[in-house]
Amino acid sequence: MPDDMAKSTQNKIVVSGFRHVFETDDGPVQATDRVDLSIRAGEFVTLVGPSGCGKTTLLKALAGFIRPTEGSILCDGATVLGPGRDRGVVFQELAILPWRTVRRNIGHGLEIARVPRAAREATVGRLIELTGLAGFEERYPHELSGGMRQRVAVARTWAADPDVILMDEPFAAVDAMTRLTLQEELVRLCGATGKTVFFITHSVDEAVFLADRVLVMTRRPGRIKAAIDVPGRAAGRDWESFKIDSAMQAIVEQVLRLVREERGATAPAASAAVTK
Ligand SMILES: Nc1ncnc2c1ncn2[C@@H]1O[C@H](COP(=O)(O)OP(=O)(O)O)[C@@H](O)[C@H]1O
Ligand SMILES: [Mg+2]
Structure with a gap:
């Protein structure tokens, strides 16, 4: 396989068994529980999950702002030990x-x-x-x-x-109409620059629209509950066609169901049922 071809299919980021516990005055808070995921070079991955399930914690660990309590985070095969120029971050707050x-x-x-x-x-x-x-x-x-x-x-x-861009609900504070434009622009920008992107959102529409792959997290302590492929990002996306594309809308429904299960789940039995 030619070098550049091998490169385009290799994993840029590999997270294994990432568990994070915050020590607080009220005792330990376990934010994530054995998160496993890989992101390929050039891939656009979005993450959705209920509020407080550990999404930002995972992003901060990828950025190198916090160190895992357990497990490992690799970028280009090397353990992430702190922030680096190879990883850029865009937060919701300006x-x-x-x-x-x-x-x-x-x-x-x-x-x-x-x-x-x-x-x-x-x-x-x-x-x-x-x-x-x-x-x-x-x-x-x-x-x-x-x-x-x-x-x-x-x-x-x-x-x-940076090779990798980490985005934490970057458009959440923007008005709804502008958000649609920003999302279309982001698809174009990523097409033009080929970045590897990890993008957190609480909007399922946004998650599917932007992604090559959507990850769904369980409620806290968060784990990756499902990964759903979304075909065709390379060809570009616009909201007008996305909204009437039945294959895309079926994926939106599927992701919505997975997220709703976590919002509704309160008893351990319910959570066991949805992980099947
Ligand atoms: N610095 C911190 N100190 C203590 N607890 C924290 C801290 N950051 C996050 N948490 C807790 O960890 C859990 C996950 O938080 P977070 O990763 O921000 O969730 P999300 O981004 O999915 O809404 C929450 O219960 C939150 O209160
Ligand atoms: Mg968050």
Whole structure:
């Protein structure tokens, strides 16, 4: 097999038996329970599950912000020991700097990494185009809508060119109409840049729309309960066709059922029944 072909099919991220316990004043809180998952290079994986089931905990461990209580997290075959340039993060809360213009926010990481000005401007210019921010380069965050600001956050993460992008409900605070546009743009951006993406959402529609594969987590302590393949992302997606595509809508229904089982499940017996 040629080198680059082997590369495109290999696992970028491998999580094995990831268990995390937070020590709190009220005693230990077990957030996750033996999470196993692999993400292939270039794959877009979304994660859904009930609130408080451990999704953000898993993302933070992938980012290297927290260390597993048990189990291991590998990126490119090496144990994740802390944050790294190979992994970029986009959170729901805006993480852009109010005193910097759009252009200088997007280029911020590159300035810190001392990328020469010409290369920096080329990258920033390309991302401004790709994220629909053309014409807004010299604006400050307070002069932008919420959707525009989130585009800046996305562009800034992409600018640093990490292999892996970790996104935690990045569009949750954006109004519903803008969200649809941002989701379509994200599909295009990922198509153009081939990143490996791990994306958390509480919207099942969003999870299926964006993904090559949707993971469903159980209620806390979270485990991966199911993985559902979603064909055809490479060909691009738009909401108009997605909504009338019966195969896609069947997947949405399937994921909804799996998530609802976890929301409804309270007794251990119920949880055993849904893991079959
Ligand atoms: N820093 C922390 N200290 C103590 N408990 C935490 C901390 N972060 C998360 N938790 C707890 O861990 C569980 C999982 O949280 P989280 O991963 O944020 O869930 P999700 O993102 O799925 O909503 C919750 O019960 C939450 O209260
Ligand atoms: Mg969360």
